[in-house]
Amino acid sequence: MNRLLSRPLRLPATPRRLTKAGIHLLATGYLVALFYWGATDNLGADPVKALLHSTGTWAINLLLISLSISPLAKWLPFPDLMRFRRLVGLYSFTYAMVHFFSFCAFELQFDWTLIASEIVERPYITVGFAALLILSLLAATSTTPIQRRMGPAWQRLHNWVYAAALLALLHYTWSLKTVWEEPVFYWLIAAGLLYLRRDKLLWVVRKKFKKNLAR
Structure with missing residues (x-):
């Protein structure tokens, strides 16, 4: 990948802390605002649907943004961007x-038997739940001490973020029952990000293939 600038960009400590504070403020503030709008009947005719749509699409938006940080940091180059990934x-x-x-709360009233049956019997919920499980594992192992303890296994686990992104997009597309309109743009962005990381992904696939042949 050709670099845009000859010298790497740097972000001093204070602007870096302010940027992180801004991310916290925007991300948590929007969540709080969604529930406030829902409680005050300002989320439209179907507030539950609006809440589910907003939280789901922003989960995907943020996931795709996180995947874009690494190639963007290399292309500029701007290594300090990696601090926000x-x-x-x-x-x-x-x-x-x-x-x-x-x-679970608004559609199924925390009926755990019904929740389990929905996950098993409705394929679009199955793939969405699979994406959530992967993201849960990645979040639980995201700290630096755990990364050090896991060693090379940490990177192998976190390569599953690409599978989580594709499963989340499949869940979203399936729930809307169309690949057109909004979903097609998400798929194009995901395809572009996967293309930019094609060398790494091919390396992972080849390594896995050679390991299976050696057994």
């Missing part, structure tokens, strides 16, 4: 969890 990824997981628990 984990934070954005964790907010993607947060929005996905709020999306799931909102579904």
